[in-house]
Amino acid sequence: MWKAVVTAAVALALLLCQSSSLDNGLARTPPMGWLAWERFRCNVDCVDDPYNCISEHLFMQMADRLAEDGWKDAGYDHITIDDCWMSMERDDQGNLYANKTRFPNGIKKLADYVHSKGLKLGIYLDFGTHTCGGYPGSIKYLQQDAETIAGWGIDLLKMDGCYANVSDMSWGYPDMEQYMNKTGRPILFSCSWPAYAGGIKVDYSSLEKHCNMWRNYDDIQDSWDSVTGIIDWYGDNQNILAPAAGPGHWNDPDMLIVGDYSLSYEESKAQMAMWAILAAPLFMSNDLRSISAEARSILMNKEVIRISQDSLGMQGRRIIKDKTMVETWVKPLMSPDTHAVAFLNRRADGMPYNHTLTLGSLNFSSSTGYEVVDVYTSRRYGHFNLDAKLTVSIDPHAVVFVMLYPAK
Ligand SMILES: *[C@@H]1O[C@H](CO)[C@@H](O)[C@H](O)[C@H]1NC(C)=O
Ligand SMILES: *[C@@H]1O[C@H](CO)[C@@H](O)[C@H](O)[C@H]1NC(C)=O
Ligand SMILES: *[C@@H]1O[C@H](CO)[C@@H](O)[C@H](O)[C@H]1NC(C)=O
Ligand SMILES: *[C@@H]1O[C@H](CO)[C@@H](O)[C@H](O)[C@H]1NC(C)=O
Ligand SMILES: *[C@@H]1O[C@H](CO)[C@@H](O)[C@H](O)[C@H]1NC(C)=O
Numbered sequence: 001m002w003k004a005v006v007t008a009a010v011a012l013a014l015l016l017c018q019s020s021s022l023d024n025g026l027a028r029t030p031p032m033g034w035l036a037w038e039r040f041r042c043n044v045d046c047v048d049d050p051y052n053c054i055s056e057h058l059f060m061q062m063a064d065r066l067a068e069d070g071w072k073d074a075g076y077d078h079i080t081i082d083d084c085w086m087s088m089e090r091d092d093q094g095n096l097y098a099n100k101t102r103f104p105n106g107i108k109k110l111a112d113y114v115h116s117k118g119l120k121l122g123i124y125l126d127f128g129t130h131t132c133g134g135y136p137g138s139i140k141y142l143q144q145d146a147e148t149i150a151g152w153g154i155d156l157l158k159m160d161g162c163y164a165n166v167s168d169m170s171w172g173y174p175d176m177e178q179y180m181n182k183t184g185r186p187i188l189f190s191c192s193w194p195a196y197a198g199g200i201k202v203d204y205s206s207l208e209k210h211c212n213m214w215r216n217y218d219d220i221q222d223s224w225d226s227v228t229g230i231i232d233w234y235g236d237n238q239n240i241l242a243p244a245a246g247p248g249h250w251n252d253p254d255m256l257i258v259g260d261y262s263l264s265y266e267e268s269k270a271q272m273a274m275w276a277i278l279a280a281p282l283f284m285s286n287d288l289r290s291i292s293a294e295a296r297s298i299l300m301n302k303e304v305i306r307i308s309q310d311s312l313g314m315q316g317r318r319i320i321k322d323k324t325m326v327e328t329w330v331k332p333l334m335s336p337d338t339h340a341v342a343f344l345n346r347r348a349d350g351m352p353y354n355h356t357l358t359l360g361s362l363n364f365s366s367s368t369g370y371e372v373v374d375v376y377t378s379r380r381y382g383h384f385n386l387d388a389k390l391t392v393s394i395d396p397h398a399v400v401f402v403m404l405y406p407a408k
Helices: 002-019 056-068 106-116 142-152 166-183 204-210 224-236 238-244 265-277 293-299 302-308
Strands: 032-035 078-080 120-126 156-160 188-191 213-215 250-252 282-284 317-320 326-332 339-345 353-358 370-374 380-384 389-394 398-406
Touching: 032 056, 032 120, 056 078, 056 106, 078 156, 106 120, 106 142, 120 142, 120 188, 142 166, 156 166, 166 188, 166 204, 188 204, 204 238, 224 238, 224 265, 224 317, 238 317, 265 293, 265 302, 265 326, 265 339, 265 398, 302 398, 326 353, 339 353, 339 389, 380 389, 389 398
Parallel strands: 032 078, 032 282, 078 120, 120 156, 156 188, 188 213, 213 250
Antiparallel strands: 317 326, 326 339, 339 398, 353 389, 370 380, 370 398
């Protein structure tokens, strides 16, 4: 009898817990894929720059690369259009349609093509009166636009927030989620709402109910300063942000810029490691037609992806930030007492820095100690009791990324 009551209570708790987040079955682990914006922007000049302009050719070529070069098999299965795909006006019925010069076959055909490669297609709308690039906004057409994209076979919607009142977002984004739900097509919903509402001044429980992922902070740019600015913001606000993340609903620190112009090899490894620690969606924005083998090896690293996609879905936290300028970030994983730990070197003094610590000082507590293994190199540091000194040598602007497994 007592047992039955307890079981019922647990079942009810589970039910309540589940119904508090968006129930479209999507994004149970951080979504992965490719997104046009950071690398290709709003380049609509298909006359002088046909190879790089926002057009169906670009998306078909990237879909080919995702499918044929191993990216899809590694988990990168979404390809997402950003701004500047639309015609400047809606049609006579108020429907959105793609620019006919640059997308002569239309979005439905592009979706068919992408699906034929085993990939999913994402698209971009804006909640306000116009997109950031000045194309038609959705505020007066939310239901119609939800039906349009569902009819095309779209699998992901990134909804931006330019030219909108922030106060309208708390009803508008939920309305859009409801309209998409009513179409019957599961569409992963990426919301820019908190990024426009000051990042932390939003109701995160409402976000979890209506969005699968959300941008909280500034757009990423092609620089190490931009990457570290984002990391700092996530660390500084982690008490609000980390509890909001979990299976089906994720904070989005924006695209991976690994393979672009600015990051060094070590900085690239650091971005990838930190995005895994943060349980961030992994959307690359780079040119997959010419990416280096080095960048590819970082983005395809199986161990890092495994950490990112861990089923516990917990966003990691910065547990130490002090005068050494080596930050310690920890993400607990599903397997009991197993952790991914990133030591992020923010120093710029030009030489590798030996960082020495004990696992006990980080409050890890396995009485048998831990096996420590480097994520990128598979190097075994060995077995460490809680009071044993562990030294990691970290290059400037770099990360040492390790796994801690409780020792038998
Ligand atoms: C719509 O919402 C209901 C209730 O949350 C859910 O069961 C259903 O799977 C959703 N459908 C789609 C297509 O997202
Ligand atoms: C389509 O895009 C081109 C630029 O590539 C632009 O010149 C043209 O005006 C656009 N057409 C419409 C209908 O928006
Ligand atoms: C924001 O709200 C004000 C006041 O209601 C309105 O005048 C303005 O047009 C709105 N702006 C946008 C971009 O919707
Ligand atoms: C860092 O540690 C390594 C290995 O113990 C050692 O060879 C190296 O000299 C140390 N570097 C500095 C700057 O102390
Ligand atoms: C470890 O726990 C102690 C006591 O709760 C706390 O003061 C300290 O900040 C913790 N250290 C870390 C690295 O979390």
